[in-house]
Amino acid sequence: MNDLAIQRAYGIFDFFRTVNGKFIFADDHLDRFFYSASQMRLEVGKTKDELKELLAELAAKNNIPDSGIRITLTGGYSEDGYSLAKPNMVITQKPLIAGKENNADGIRLISYEHRRQLPDVKTIDYIMAIWLRPWLLQNIADDVLYHQAGKVSEIPRSNFFIVAHDNKVATAGNNILKGIIRKQVLKISGSRFDTEEKDIYLDDIRDAKEAFITSTTKQVLPVLQVDGQQIGTGKPGEITMWLREQLTQLVYD
Amino acid sequence: MNDLAIQRAYGIFDFFRTVNGKFIFADDHLDRFFYSASQMRLEVGKTKDELKELLAELAAKNNIPDSGIRITLTGGYSEDGYSLAKPNMVITQKPLIAGKENNADGIRLISYEHRRQLPDVKTIDYIMAIWLRPWLLQNIADDVLYHQAGKVSEIPRSNFFIVAHDNKVATAGNNILKGIIRKQVLKISGSRFDTEEKDIYLDDIRDAKEAFITSTTKQVLPVLQVDGQQIGTGKPGEITMWLREQLTQLVYD
Numbered sequence: 451m452n453d454l455a456i457q458r459a460y461g462i463f464d465f466f467r468t469v470n471g472k473f474i475f476a477d478d479h480l481d482r483f484f485y486s487a488s489q490m491r492l493e494v495g496k497t498k499d500e501l502k503e504l505l506a507e508l509a510a511k512n513n514i515p516d517s518g519i520r521i522t523l524t525g526g527y528s529e530d531g532y533s534l535a536k537p538n539m540v541i542t543q544k545p546l547i548a549g550k551e552n553n554a555d556g557i558r559l560i561s562y563e564h565r566r567q568l569p570d571v572k573t574i575d576y577i578m579a580i581w582l583r584p585w586l587l588q589n590i591a592d593d594v595l596y597h598q599a600g601k602v603s604e605i606p607r608s609n610f611f612i613v614a615h616d617n618k619v620a621t622a623g624n625n626i627l628k629g630i631i632r633k634q635v636l637k638i639s640g641s642r643f644d645t646e647e648k649d650i651y652l653d654d655i656r657d658a659k660e661a662f663i664t665s666t667t668k669q670v671l672p673v674l675q676v677d678g679q680q681i682g683t684g685k686p687g688e689i690t691m692w693l694r695e696q697l698t699q700l701v702y703d
Numbered sequence: 704m705n706d707l708a709i710q711r712a713y714g715i716f717d718f719f720r721t722v723n724g725k726f727i728f729a730d731d732h733l734d735r736f737f738y739s740a741s742q743m744r745l746e747v748g749k750t751k752d753e754l755k756e757l758l759a760e761l762a763a764k765n766n767i768p769d770s771g772i773r774i775t776l777t778g779g780y781s782e783d784g785y786s787l788a789k790p791n792m793v794i795t796q797k798p799l800i801a802g803k804e805n806n807a808d809g810i811r812l813i814s815y816e817h818r819r820q821l822p823d824v825k826t827i828d829y830i831m832a833i834w835l836r837p838w839l840l841q842n843i844a845d846d847v848l849y850h851q852a853g854k855v856s857e858i859p860r861s862n863f864f865i866v867a868h869d870n871k872v873a874t875a876g877n878n879i880l881k882g883i884i885r886k887q888v889l890k891i892s893g894s895r896f897d898t899e900e901k902d903i904y905l906d907d908i909r910d911a912k913e914a915f916i917t918s919t920t921k922q923v924l925p926v927l928q929v930d931g932q933q934i935g936t937g938k939p940g941e942i943t944m945w946l947r948e949q950l951t952q953l954v955y956d
Contacts, residue, residue, distance in 0.1 A: 451793055456775065458829040459712035490834065520784075522709065525833065531773075534833065540704050567820070567830055575830055576711040577820055580778065580787065581743065 453538055454525025460534075461524035461574045462486040466505065467548055467666050471515040473505065474666075474701055478630040482572060483521060489571045492523050492537045508541055518546035518667070522574070549669030549698065556674035556686050557663070559605070560591035561652055565598050566606075569625045579606035593663075595676060598625070602650045605663050610673075611635070612650060613643075613660035613689045620654075623647030631664040631697065638696045643689065652677070660687025662694075669701075670694035706791055707778025713787075714777035714827045715739040719758065720801055720919050724768040726758065727919075727954055731883040735825060736774060742824045745776050745790045761794055771799035771920070775827070802922030802951065809925035809939050810916070812858070813844035814905055818851050822878045832859030846916075848929060851878070855903045858916050863926075864888065865903060866896075866913035866942045873907075876900030884917040884950065891949045896942065905930070913940025915947075922954075923947035 455461035464483035467474045480498050487494050494501070505519060520542050526535030564578050582594050595610060596603045603625045604610055609632040611621045619639045621632060639645040655661060659682045661673035670693050672686035681687075708714035717736035720727045733751050740747050747754070758772060773795050779788030817831050835847050848863060849856045856878045857863055862885040864874045872892045874885060892898040908914060912935045914926035923946050925939035934940075 451775065451795055453709075454833070455712075456706075456708050456714065456777070456827065458833055459708075459714075459827045460830055460833050461709065461712075491837065522704065524709070532829075532833065533836075542704055567828075568834065573830060574709065574712045575820075575828060576785075577713055577826060577828055580707070580711055580713050580785065581821065583786075584744065 452527045452531070454528045454531075454534065455522075455538075455574060457528060457531045458525065459573075459575055459577075460490070461522060462490055462492065462572050463520055463522040463574060464572055465666055466519040466521070467546060468509060468515065468517045468519065469548075469701055471509065471513075473509075475630045475634065476502065476505070478633060482628070482630065483523075486572045487523055487537075489568065490573070491534065492525065494523065495537065495539070504541065508543055512543050514543055514545050516545060516547050517543050518548075519543045546667070548667050549671075549694075551668065551671055556672035557592040558590065558675040559593055559595040559673055559677070560586060560589050561595045561597050561602070561677055563598060564596045565603065565625055566596070566627070569603065569627060572627055576606055597652060600652045602652060602655065605665075608663035608665035608668060608671075610650070611662050611664065612655055612658040613687060614654075614657070615659045617643050617659075617689065619643045619645040619689065620648050620650055622650050624649070629664055629666075631666055631669060634697060634700065635664050635670060635693055638693055638700070655681065658682065660690050662687070662690040670697055705780045705784065707781045707784075707787065708775075708791075708827060710781060710784045711778065712826075712828055712830075713743070714775060715743055715745065715825055716773055716775040716827060717825055718919055719772040719774070720799060721762060721768065721770045721772065722801075722954055724762065724766075726762075728883045728887065729755065729758070731886060735881070735883065736776075739825045740776055740790075742821065743826070744787065745778065747776065748790065748792070757794065761796055765796050767796055767798050769798060769800050770796050771801075772796045799920065801920050802924075802947075804921065804924055809927035810845040811843065811928040812846055812848040812926055812930075813839060813842050814848045814850050814855070814930055816851060817849045818856065818878055819849070819880070822856065822880060825880055829859055850905060853905045855905060855908065858918075861916035861918035861921060861924075863903070864915050864917065865908055865911040866940060867907075867910070868912045870896050870912075870942065872896045872898040872942065873901050873903055875903050877902070882917055882919075884919055884922060887950060887953065888917050888923060888946055891946055891953070892942075908934065911935065913943045915940070915943040923950055
């Protein structure tokens with residue numbers, strides 16, 4: 451109860467995935483975890499290599515080949531409930547089969563004007579995302595797409611991409627959490643399509659041929675609708691599905 | 704670790720004060736606590752009367768006559784780390800002598816453009832406030848005054864008032880957490896001065912005769928400087944000190 455995470459919501463985390471007992475993109479996650487910690491002035495108290503060893507030890511003991519591993523780092527036990535103390539770190543592991551959603555499923559998004567606090571830091575703050583969930587249900591949407599004055603940023607736990615009719619692939623570059631799968635998809639996409647990080651507006655989405663989201667849990671997932679308007683044919687797009695397959699191959703290789 | 708407060712920063716609280724073993728403005732705090740819970744769709748699971756009894760029981764057992772009591776209500780143990788579960792409620796008590804700052808001390812504020820998420824709800828989110836603290840130190844300021852495009856709202860744990868040269872007293876009415884001491888000070892002030900809730904701009908502060916903040920912990924505390932500029936004479940104002948005395952009297956009566 452005296453930790454600043456509960457007292458003042460002050461904490462960060464990162465979420466690693468294992469497949470067949472192997473860590474996927476572990477260095478990227480570790481780099482982001484240390485970046486978040488430094489932005490929040492939280493001492494990790496371990497080097498990257500030490501943390502890697504800890505992760506491996508936990509994974510060996512738990513023996514859950516396909517899993518999600520969360521490292522949480524908090525503001526620590528604060529004497530006055532306000533000042534930063536020595537951070538507490540806890541690592542937990544749970545079974546996870548990522549990207550298990552049916553390809554054809556796709557999701558429906560609804561836009562909402564909001565910018566996360568310290569958007570490039572993976573803080574524990576998802577207050578708005580959870581607060582908005584009943585509103586999503588009412589509006590028959592699966593998730594929320596944040597924007598500021600029509601400029602799109604991200605989904606609470608995913609990044610957002612569009613494919614234009616000329617097959618240009620784009621995702622927002624600012625005011626977002628830079629996802630690890632986003633990075634891989636940018637790389638894969640760039641090997642075949644004109645791909646860029648740029649400002650995307652709600653109007654651009656209406657004109658898009660395809661849209662999709664990326665995340666460690668969802669991998670690449672088609673977006674079929676935004677604000678009740680169908681994207682392209684209203685079915686998962688070809689380029690989306692190609693990226694999804696390429697990513698899956700990369701992960702399993 | 705599985706509570707949504709740590710997973711997703713999803714929780715609320717309220718902070719009660721006891722003086723000589725008696726709860727001060729307990730009904731106001733309870734009303735606000737239930738309001739916050741309802742806004743966040745968290746079931747308190749107790750009536751106000753039941754909660755009052757619990758508070759009294761705790762106070763009797765702890766026997767800390769001058770104290771702060773915090774009731775925290777969280778999103779609960781969430782299966783998927785994202786969906787609301789049955790809320791957890793924890794009540795803690797610690798010694799507290801409120802308003803112990805020296806009258807003459809006063810504080811220096813620095814303005815920062817930010818609006819709290821769900822500002823009228825007492826969530827546990829103080830991420831920006833704590834994140835800004837090193838910046839306050841660098842700028843020789845004691846606390847931060849939030850504004851949006853020059854329109855002032857609040858201090859992270861206090862409300863903000865100004866007194867104009869014609870003795871009009873004003874505090875922001877929107878995008879704030881409505882403080883319990885703020886309410887009392889509005890009442891006391893209104894008994895003698897023209898007092899209103901209205902939009903206050905940074906420019907208004909520069910022209911003000913006095914400024915002060917209110918909170919359960921600080922009661923009424925003079926503001927001597929905002930953004931490095933002296934307010935009025937640069938000393939605690941007469942009306943500020945009168946309000947402070949009146950409030951103290953009310954509390955001890």
